[in-house]
Amino acid sequence: MKILVCISNVPDTTTKISFSSDNKEFNKAGVQYIINPYDELALTKALELNEAAGGGTVTAIHVGQVDAEPNLRKALAVGADDAVRIDTAPVDGFFVASEIAHFAKDKGFDLILCGRESIDYNGGMVAGMLGELLDWPSVNVITSITTSGGEAHLERDIDGGREVLKAKLPFVGSCQKELTEPRIPNMRGIMMARSKPLLVLPAATNTAHTQVATYAAPAPKAGCKFLEPSQVEELVQLLHTEAKVI
Amino acid sequence: MAVVVFAENNAGSFKKASFEIVSYAAAIARMMGTSVTAVVLGSMEDAVASELGTYGAAKVVKAADASLDTFESHAHAKALAEVAKSEGAKVVVLANTYAGKALAPRLSVKLSAALASGAVALPEINGSFTVLRSVFSNKGFANIQLDTDVKIVSLTPNSYKVVAEGSAAPVENRSLGISAVDFKSTSVEVKTVTGKIPLTEAELVVSAGRGMKGPENWHMIEEMATILGAATACSKPVSDMHWRTHDEHVGQTGITIKPNLYIAIGISGAIQHLAGVSGSKVIVAINTDKEAPFFKIADYGIVGDAFEVLPKLNEALSKFKAAN
Ligand SMILES: Cc1cc2nc3c(=O)[nH]c(=O)nc-3n(C[C@H](O)[C@H](O)[C@H](O)COP(=O)(O)OP(=O)(O)OC[C@H]3O[C@@H](n4cnc5c(N)ncnc54)[C@H](O)[C@@H]3O)c2cc1C
Numbered sequence: 416m417k418i419l420v421c422i423s424n425v426p427d428t429t430t431k432i433s434f435s436s437d438n439k440e441f442n443k444a445g446v447q448y449i450i451n452p453y454d455e456l457a458l459t460k461a462l463e464l465n466e467a468a469g470g471g472t473v474t475a476i477h478v479g480q481v482d483a484e485p486n487l488r489k490a491l492a493v494g495a496d497d498a499v500r501i502d503t504a505p506v507d508g509f510f511v512a513s514e515i516a517h518f519a520k521d522k523g524f525d526l527i528l529c530g531r532e533s534i535d536y537n538g539g540m541v542a543g544m545l546g547e548l549l550d551w552p553s554v555n556v557i558t559s560i561t562t563s564g565g566e567a568h569l570e571r572d573i574d575g576g577r578e579v580l581k582a583k584l585p586f587v588g589s590c591q592k593e594l595t596e597p598r599i600p601n602m603r604g605i606m607m608a609r610s611k612p613l614l615v616l617p618a619a620t621n622t623a624h625t626q627v628a629t630y631a632a633p634a635p636k637a638g639c640k641f642l643e644p645s646q647v648e649e650l651v652q653l654l655h656t657e658a659k660v661i
Numbered sequence: 662m663a664v665v666v667f668a669e670n671n672a673g674s675f676k677k678a679s680f681e682i683v684s685y686a687a688a689i690a691r692m693m694g695t696s697v698t699a700v701v702l703g704s705m706e707d708a709v710a711s712e713l714g715t716y717g718a719a720k721v722v723k724a725a726d727a728s729l730d731t732f733e734s735h736a737h738a739k740a741l742a743e744v745a746k747s748e749g750a751k752v753v754v755l756a757n758t759y760a761g762k763a764l765a766p767r768l769s770v771k772l773s774a775a776l777a778s779g780a781v782a783l784p785e786i787n788g789s790f791t792v793l794r795s796v797f798s799n800k801g802f803a804n805i806q807l808d809t810d811v812k813i814v815s816l817t818p819n820s821y822k823v824v825a826e827g828s829a830a831p832v833e834n835r836s837l838g839i840s841a842v843d844f845k846s847t848s849v850e851v852k853t854v855t856g857k858i859p860l861t862e863a864e865l866v867v868s869a870g871r872g873m874k875g876p877e878n879w880h881m882i883e884e885m886a887t888i889l890g891a892a893t894a895c896s897k898p899v900s901d902m903h904w905r906t907h908d909e910h911v912g913q914t915g916i917t918i919k920p921n922l923y924i925a926i927g928i929s930g931a932i933q934h935l936a937g938v939s940g941s942k943v944i945v946a947i948n949t950d951k952e953a954p955f956f957k958i959a960d961y962g963i964v965g966d967a968f969e970v971l972p973k974l975n976e977a978l979s980k981f982k983a984a985n
Pocket residue numbers: 428452869870871872873895896897898899910911912913914915926927928929930931932933934937947948949950953965966967968
């Protein structure tokens with residue numbers, strides 16, 4: 416199969432998040448960037464699907480600036496055949512989905528996989544928007560996928576349970592934990608990645624629907640009220656009368 | 662002009678998240694000087710649908726097509742877009758559930774409408790339209806400005822109080838132009854977890870980590886959840902080791918939740934875990950280690966051994982529940 420995997424470049428999960436003093440910008444200084452963990456699942460699953468099918472290609476695409484290239488090289492080291500970077504500063508989910516749709520529309524992909532959401536802006540909207548822009552089906556939060564005869568058998572999370580479903584290729588899937596375990600690049604992969612193609616293309620659509628007006632840090636906590644292990648009845652009373660949650 | 666709200670049909674009834682978003686939509690409609698049209702798709706008694714009036718819907722548009730009983734994002738998006746257009750929707754409100762997350766982006770493209778997903782407060786409307794949503798997996802918030810004529814907001818469950826002060830709304834039964842070709846995926850089987858409160862909607866959550874030592878000890882966690890009517894959750898290593906199923910994993914790479922009460926037992930409070938739960942209104946931490954980072958964001962803490970504290974705490978909770 417010919418599979419496109421969408422890669423987002425996000426702050427490492429240990430990052431302490433802070434904003435500029437006017438609350439207009441996220442402080443990027445000193446922040447390490449990683450491949451969005453859900454996108455790692457998408458990449459690994461794309462490789463597994465092609466291994467099961469006995470062939471195919473995996474292209475990794477990123478909409479963003481040059482500083483994301485180390486993570487695109489990492490995607491190549493994990494096993495993607497080639498990578499594409501749309502050279503622009505993404506503004507929102509619609510902006511990213513539009514660029515990817517523009518790139519993908521006439522390339523004959525069988526499947527596009529994204530992460531469930533990026534762990535920075537948490538929009539969870541690229542997969543659905545891409546599907547709608549391409550007029551393809553989209554299936555969210557998939558936890559299992561196999562393909563045969565132009566059709567995919569899937570499982571996905573739904574509110575209060577799981578759904579087993581079928582969808583015809585091509586479609587867009589968003590990947591959820593449990594789909595697979597992310598692959599880690601090995602030495603050979605890292606060497607090979609250096610000579611794999613990384614194509615840089617200009618932005619084609621450049622349209623956003625939203626902008627961040629301001630950021631805000633979470634309200635600081637008042638501090639923890641400590642109780643002794645023997646004071647369980649007091650705890651229950653505090654939860655009832657003071658916190659009013661039970 | 663109207664505010665259109667999509668009230669999810671859960672086998673003929675509504676969940677609390679639907680009442681929250683209708684109340685939320687009603688508040689937006691008041692700001693804009695307009696009214697709320699609620700949309701119900703799939704089979705439901707008119708009397709049940711009309712209940713949305715209590716929460717602020719001026720009318721309910723219902724498409725009782727039985728093919729819409731099982732959620733399918735393409736068919737549902739098409740149906741909802743049709744109603745939004747016919748009602749002249751300026752704002753469309755959904756719940757940020759799995760169904761809402763599948764629907765909202767497709768609807769956003771169909772209506773050329775900006776989408777704010779995971780909103781946590783009412784929008785501010787004065788010339789511009791901005792709404793607060795959590796970003797960086799709850800480590801921060803962003804006021805998002807929506808720059809299109811039509812706007813879509815999906816509200817994080819448990820972010821807005823249900824307001825029940827209206828009366829039953831008229832129900833208008835409509836047939837929408839949905840046919841077999843609008844269904845792009847085929848549901849084979851729906852496996853609902855029964856007897857368990859879905860974590861994403863729970864107001865009370867009892868969660869445990871590696872400090873519980875092994876899955877055989879989870880009966881104490883389940884007991885507490887049963888007493889409280891709470892959902893159960895766990896840390897990532899716990900689901901990675903298959904002590905618990907992955908749908909209980911909360912945190913930056915799991916589920917983000919915002920319950921009224923989160924009880925964390927034997928969880929250290931790593932930054933990735935806290936990211937998913939720090940939006941909880943009240944946090945209780947029980948941990949043997951007084952330096953555990955969880956105590957930094959907890960409201961109440963017990964430094965102690967879960968194996969000693971839990972039996973006593975469960976007893977105290979049972980007594981409290983019996984008396985209240
Ligand atoms: C990319 C990435 C993403 C991640 N995403 C997540 C995520 O989404 N969610 C998540 O949870 N983690 C996540 N993690 C893992 C996270 O860093 C922590 O390792 C994890 O949260 C620790 O789980 P824990 O608190 O259960 O275990 P531990 O850190 O081992 O803590 C166990 C705690 O139990 C206490 N304890 C031990 N015995 C007892 C007892 N008898 N009674 C009471 N307390 C006791 C200990 O004092 C300790 O504080 C992620 C990590 C990475 C690298």
